[in-house]
Amino acid sequence: MRLDKYLKVSRIIKRRxxxxxxxxxxxxxxNGRVAKPSTEVKKGDILTIQVGERQTVFEILDIKENVKAAEAKNLYRVLE
Structure with a gap:
């Protein structure tokens, strides 16, 4: 799945x-490399998102096309 779509589906970021x-x-x-919106992500990948001075690290646990808001948290795990 594309990175931008995954971030939206998992609700890490609200809008694509x-x-x-x-x-x-x-x-x-x-996985430690700068990513474009079209970068393909898969289970086990590590995402690092920089918001201002703050960095948040996520591990992708699952990839689904459609998911309910309550189940979106099950798609990733926060590492830092």
Whole structure:
């Protein structure tokens, strides 16, 4: 699945356009590398998102096309 779509489906970032902007401005890393919005993500990948001075690290546990809001938390685990 594309990075921008995953961030929206998992509700890490609320809108796909915002997720795209984050990736285009080099504020998202996948496995330690700067990622484009079209970067393919898979189970086990590590996402690092930079918001201002704060960095948050996530591990992808599952990938689904559609998920309910209550189940979105099950798609990832926060590491830092």
């Amino acid at each position: 356009s915002v997720a795209k902007d984050f990736a285009e401005n080099e504020r998202v890393l996948v």
